[in-house]
Amino acid sequence: MAEVPENPRKTPRQARSRATCEAVVEAAARILETEGAEAFNTNSIARRAGVSIGTLYQYYPDKQSILAELIRRERALLLADFHAIPEHSATPLADMVAASIRHQFARPALALALERLERGLDLDAETMALTREIAAIAERLLEGAFGKLDLTSRLDAIAIARALINGAAEGGLPVEGLAERVLRAVGAYLSAAP
Numbered sequence: 001m002a003e004v005p006e007n008p009r010k011t012p013r014q015a016r017s018r019a020t021c022e023a024v025v026e027a028a029a030r031i032l033e034t035e036g037a038e039a040f041n042t043n044s045i046a047r048r049a050g051v052s053i054g055t056l057y058q059y060y061p062d063k064q065s066i067l068a069e070l071i072r073r074e075r076a077l078l079l080a081d082f083h084a085i086p087e088h089s090a091t092p093l094a095d096m097v098a099a100s101i102r103h104q105f106a107r108p109a110l111a112l113a114l115e116r117l118e119r120g121l122d123l124d125a126e127t128m129a130l131t132r133e134i135a136a137i138a139e140r141l142l143e144g145a146f147g148k149l150d151l152t153s154r155l156d157a158i159a160i161a162r163a164l165i166n167g168a169a170e171g172g173l174p175v176e177g178l179a180e181r182v183l184r185a186v187g188a189y190l191s192a193a194p
Helices: 015-034 042-049 053-059 063-083 092-106 108-118 124-146 151-169 178-192
Strands: none
Touching (some): 015 053, 015 063, 015 108, 042 053, 042 063, 063 092, 063 108, 063 124, 092 124, 092 151, 092 178, 108 151, 124 151, 124 178, 151 178
């Protein structure tokens, strides 16, 4: 497992440097989507971003740190979708499932590439923090429909939904009717949870 720096080498402070970092991360995303992990290297990322390799290295020491930043960006987008679900939604579970599916299928090739490449990075603590934050959101949103749910039940529900959604994204399960199937599986599990 590659050790990944917590943050980029240099923190961009000005709008121009932030735009450069965003361009680097988006270039990395596009390479993973269109060319795959084999083409994912700092030279191709710099070229796609329209920056010099020296500029790239000012901010990111290697391709793993760019990958980690891309994963963090995508996770932040998912969390923003979950946080945007209204506190008193009439369909909180459906809203959470829809946000998850929307995130997975917005850029499906990228989502699948990140799922595979993430395993090679040392992001376990961040992954667990993300899962626990989603579980906390679920606790807040789902209490009205399912009563007080313990942490294990919420984590299990997240794992069930993730397995079904990833299975459909990988082509092993049909995409048609995915939301309904995830709702049935997770809803049935949570209804039976202690």
